[in-house]
Amino acid sequence: MSSRRGGGTAVAAPQVPTVLSIGPARLTAGLDRAERLDLRSHQQVHGPIGPLSLRAMLELAEDIRLTGRGGAGFPFHKKVKAVADAVERRMLAPFVVVNATEGEPAAWKDKVLLTRAPHLILDGAALVAWALKAIEIVLCVADDGVGERSLLNALAERDMPVPARVVRVPHRFISGEGGALVQGINGFPHIPPGIKRRAAEGGVEGQPTLLSNAETFAQLAIAARMGPRRYCEIGDAENKEPGTVLLSVTGSARHPAVVECPTGTPLEEVLDLCGVPAGPAVLTGGFHGRWLEMGVAARALVSRKGMQSVGGALGAGIILPLGPETCPVGEVARVVRYLAAESAGQCGPCRLGLPDLARAVDGLNSGAGDPAVVRAAAAAVKGRGACSHPDGTAGFATSALEVFADDLAHHARSGDCGRPVAKVLPVPDAREELSTRRLHVDWSRCDGHGLCADVAPDLIKLDGNGFPTFLDTPVPVRLENVAAQAVAVCPALALRMAAPKR
Structure with missing residues (x-):
């Protein structure tokens, strides 16, 4: 496939998508001719780069309005200034952390940089380490193997201004969250901490830490070579967002x-x-x-x-x-189940609220649910989590209610929309798929002991009279064993799990 308006032929590296460009290629320059840019070819494509003082670094980042490319979009110069201030106040050398984990299944931009243009990331990290007089650079990658070897080879090809090491992070949705990343580097589980603490004040080993996304460092390396005027020649001038951006485009594409x-x-x-x-x-x-x-x-x-x-x-x-080939409501339900399972499970909104939200969305998919229940479940988790995962999941689900209103109406009338769930959205863990079996209660036997809800709180709740309630939807595969235990503990033999009759 040829890249349009970027010139040349796109070359796909193993395990990562094809790279294309619209307009002048910057981060992806040279990738139309080479599978991977080693140090020599990297320097031929991008040219030399030298150190920047802290003042020059701050001015450059502010002039190009560089923001974090990991999702939050926080101004980079403010992040660097916060670390510099903490260093001066605490008299401690800082760490520089590069977040290239991309725990989200659909994210590929950082993996492309790691695999095909790793020296751009290292250039940016080196610039920041020089400016802040950092003690170490920590490069975090997912343990899925994509890009790690390329990054290690790049480190072997060059000298860094300070020691640099690569840390593997579990390839999970929440592992790349800033607090979770610092926790993992410090030897603790890769989950967000119970309290929010800025890495700039106390990150790796409790010392000031500059933590940012891999593309952010690569953008800094491009800007340091071009200067702010040339860097800002392209981009969204009206909204004061200059430069280029990397997009991961998959789904039905x-x-x-x-x-x-x-x-x-x-x-x-x-x-x-x-x-x-x-x-x-x-x-x-x-x-x-x-x-x-x-x-x-x-x-x-x-x-x-x-x-x-x-x-x-x-x-x-x-x-x-x-695209038109898949059921959008079923796709949304798959993702919400996945997100509920990917939580750290350490606070109420994640441990209890997200499974409730997943059940409510499953109910919409089966035609037995109510959008009002989804909105209530989403509202119950917003603003209450130890990290942004509950808020993000709730926003995803409620956004779907408006966009897919017609499809939801079809599901409510007929139980589905007539289209299969083609699994277009990349949910990697098959354990989050639904089984063919559902829970059933023989109400002539049920005495409301409530043991089933104690054993399977993710599936069964008790109503105001102490009797079990649950959605008439298939049991997720990951909860089949829990459902079986709930059936086994019922003293009245009122609960069973079976496939629907045909």
């Missing part, structure tokens, strides 16, 4: 790819480049993002403010179109 484009590019151009068929909607920003009807998505601009203006989200640059 006929040509899944990581696309580099200037900010402000119409999303419609990206969808067309990737061969996205006409369909009902596009998920913007990934599993913590927002759904847009296809017509609205076509009008969106690829920038944070551009997406927000139409109700979407840029997030970490994940774009997931849905």
Whole structure:
């Protein structure tokens, strides 16, 4: 496949999507000719780079309005300034942490950089380490093996200004959250801490830590070479978001790819480049993002403010179109089940609230649920978690209620919309799929002992009179053993689990 408007032929590396570009390639420069840029070819493509003082670093980051590319979009110069202030106040040398974990299944941009252009990431990390006089650079990658060897080879090909090490992180949705990442580096479980603490104040080993996404460091390396004026020559000038952005485009796209484009590019151009068929909607920003009807998505601009203006989200640059071949309600239910299972399970909103939300969405999929129940379950978790996972999951689910209203009506009338669930959205863990069996109660036997709810709280609740209640939906595969235990402890033999009659 040829990249459009970027020139050349796209070369796909093993395990990562094709790379395409709209407009001038910056982060992806040279990837149309080489599978991977080693140090020599990297320097030939991008040119030399030298150290920056702290003041120069701050001015550059502010001039180009660089924001974190991991999803939050926090201004990078403010993050660097916070670390520098903590260093001066505490008289401790800082750490620099590169987050290249990409725990979300649909995220590929950082893996493309790791696999094919690792020296851009290392250039950016080195610049920050120089400016802050850091004690160490910690490079965090997922334990799925994608990009790790390339990164290690890149480290062996060059000298870094300070010691650098690679840390493997479990490939889970929440493992790349900032607090979880610091916890893992410090030798604790890779889950968000119970209390929120800024890495700038106390991150790795309790010392000031600059933590940012891999693409952010790569963008800094590009800007340091180009200077702010040239860097800002392209991009969304109206919204003051210059430069380019990397997008991971999969879903129903006929040509899944990581696309580099200037900010402000119409999303419609990206969808067309990737061969996205006409369909009902596009998920913007990934599993913590927002759904847009296809017509609205076509009008969106690829920038944070551009997406927000139409109700979407840029997030970490994940774009997931849905084509006409799949049931959107079933796809949404799969993702919510996955997100509920991916939580740390250490606070109420995740441990109890997200399973409730998943059950409510499953109810919509079966036609037996009520959108009001989904909204109530989402409202119950918002703003109450130890991290942003409950809020993001709730936003994903409630966004779907509006965009797929017609499909929900079909499910309510007929039990489905007539289309299969083609598993277009990348949910990796098959354990989160539904079995063919459901729970049933023989009400002539049930005495309301309540033991079933004690054994299987993720499936069964007690009503105001102490009798079991649950949705008439298939039991998730991961909870089949728990459901079987609930059946076994029922003293009245009133509870059973069976496949529906045909």
